[in-house]
Amino acid sequence: MRAWQLSMLMLGTLLAGPVAAADYAPLPGGTFTSVLPADGKAAAAHIAPFRLRTEPVTNAEFLAFVQSHPQWRRDQVAPVFADRGYLSQWAAPDALGDQVLPRQPVTRVSWFAAQAYCESEQARLPTWYEWEYAAAADAHRADARSDPAWRERVLQWYSRPSNQPLPEVGGAADVHGVRDLNGVVWEWVDDFNALLVGSDSRDQDGADKLKFCGAGAVSMQEKENYATLMRIAMLSALKAVDTTNNMGFRCARPD
């Protein structure tokens, strides 16, 4: 990227206003039993109240973003920020084409691109805890994870390959008013690459084992939560620059 482009980027991120007024719903947060306790054992997660985008970012919204931030066009983005699959489902760098619907969640976006979009909306990516807490809700409760029906819905989606066209956003709202958290696309979180980190260890062998086994950082609080564990596995398989057919994102804001 040339120096003038560098300054354009800085200017762009300062001046760009929100693309379209996306809806954000307030979530109360609180104490939450995560599948990934921060101390590796049983510490509950503390989540400050925050606001979460009610729907994942759509193709139309992301298109508007790349039009006003051309450094994020797939033909201009630096390869360190997005891999070759970035936005490859669109007909052109600045047009969706017929195969891609404006109201489908945008996929094939890297973590860097998702971050940049959220910044353009005066928001950020949710943290893993915020996302996990939000996704535990169903239409009636904030934490429906003990309900077999909740688990069934989540697992149903996992058991089907990603070879069907994506549904459009706008599914049923949960108790917070948020939609489409389960069963549509995987979603980026801010600390996606911090989920299976081995603990500090003087023993380098141990650290290596922990680094990929994740034994030190993951403990299953409830056996039912293997549904959530699979989401963690997916996020941990990715690097920030990766894009996949079925990974999208949404943003969060402070309350």
Add this chain to the structure above:
Amino acid sequence: MTRKLSLILAAAGLVALGGCSGKPAGGNASQAPLGNAAAAAVIPPDAFGPPQGEPIHAVLTSPPHVPPPIHRNYPAKVIVDLEVIEKEMPISEGVSYTYWTFGGTVPGSFIRVRQGDTVEFHLKNSPDSKMPHNIDLHGVTGPGGGAASSFTAPGHESQFTFKALNQGLYVYHCATAPVGMHIANGMYGLILVEPPEGLAKVDHEYYVMQGDFYTTGKYRQKGHQPFDMDKAIDEKPTYVLFNGHEGSLTGDNALTAKTNESVRLFVGNGGPNLVSSFHVIGEIFDTVRQEGGTVEQHNVQTTLIPAGGAAMVEFHTDVPGSYVLVDHSIFRAFNKGALGILKVDGPENKAIYSGKEVDSVYLGDRAEPNLQAVSEAAKAHAAGTLTKDDQIKAGQQLFTGTCSVCHQANGEGLTNVFPPLAKSDYLAKQTREHLISIPLHGLTGKVTVNGAEYDSVMPPMSQLNDDEVANILTYVLNSWGNPGGQVTKEEVAKVRAQPAPAPAAEH
């Protein structure tokens, strides 16, 4: 409390297990293994020298076939390309399951290399996959057996290189958390590392791999069945199968050989849970390389194959017939599907075996051509178009091997032992409810049929579900001069919901 604790530990084990081979962190496997106990028994890594010649693209095969033996006397660089594909396939007639596969099959493609080869492994994950996947090859010396290096998101490819230090037959499987689920969905296969001098020549080599499957529905319950984690943790499989599907090694898919040929089976056990008691009915294994290792055993009837393990068995075919491969934990063979056939053709040899074909009793319905009528009937029932004829055809196929074992294929029964069903005055007299309750709950005690008295025990046919009972009864009612009629699945369900009648027989 202990149960919850053991569940948590078991589940934690699911995660912690992921590919952790416990081997020293060496990263690049071309470094010498550091003080690993196994290293003492193994030829040092440079004994075969660096790879020579042009890189070779490994020939991979789908089960039950095996790549041809390697005829090479030098170590080479071998490139293996394996793709992970998630796909829906039938697990049984009329029952579908979403499998996660290496190379589109369960078990995954068979990989064959030579000891000392340097293997450049490319693992691809189809862009259509929902999940990330990786691979742990038990034949790899290095962190996680390759699992650490090969964590691959959908639409991506990973590459890692290892030197095949040890000869033997090794399992490979996916080691992405939750590991048990990835394995239960079919992500396993075999890699054979040939000794430098190769294996002795045989006429046929086949690839068989056992696995246990866990579905929320019961055995052969029709429709798409999802994976059931609770059953998997409780180790209560719904299906135990060779090569991933019922019928994968029977009927048209049976293995074949001629008499007086040598057969080698590479038999793996992907698990995830069960150990296999592998036996071929009618054959004795001349040689068993137990657990895929180097020491040979001879004259073995049944060999244990651990979950995540393998064995090589060799035998010579002497007389023609259908030889049944089973897991000799026998209810798995007959009630969960762990059954395959090796069909041997050729001239009889009365000196060795003079009798009829060994296994007409054992074959049951699995040796018949596909249970086509059964799945047709299931489809018709779902569509609301089920006719009596559909039921009769389906019932006939189900009758063979389940009921015919005692009542015989022509319904004649066995004098003084099993009552006949043909033109049975007993059946004609029964109320609808009692008729249905016979296969559901069994029948004990004295009955008089067509003038003869029988005092026997018919066990409950609890492996049959409602539509199977309905179809069988419809077939029986409309065969051999019986009065006719039709039994519906709904009627069976109602009777099933009632408690079993008192054991006293009705006359």
Add this chain to the structure above:
Amino acid sequence: MKRFVPGLLLALLLGGHALAATPLPADSVYQLDATLTDQDGHAQPLAARRGQVQVVSMIYTSCTMVCPMIVDTMKLTRNAVAAPGRDKLALLAVSFDPARDNVDALRHYAAARKLDLRYWTLARVEPTDARRLAALFGLQYRQLPDGDFNHSSELLLLDADGRIAARTTTIGRLDPAFVAAVDKTLAAH
């Protein structure tokens, strides 16, 4: 050990063409627009470090176990590099704990560890940039409830244009392959 003059920073902000004539490679970490503030309080863009071969890692100053080892390994590696290349090698450690690692903390740490500031830089970035930098470097970190971090430990070698030329997870002793890569990159510089 050269340092780019502050005028370059000005030129960048004004969108001038003062940067090196050759365009930045597509896979350079300097594509990231982040500001580093060092132990002396000087702030400059990450891209200002272009032109130096560096060994880089990420640490936090309250870390008592692995991070001191990371720092020591970086020193060890530099000493193992052949002179005269050694004099051109810079060492950079960036904190992923900007909340507690302010400029004072960095300065104390540099003094306590006796870091030779002629070629050492300890720096902090804003929290969002810390996550982005770690993502670019392929490093991971996660904060624990007690304020400590779980994190991966690696050294990275950046060539003069900011491409990652080598990396090693060997901490506490030398990685000969990594040292060789440093020698090679310095020679090509």
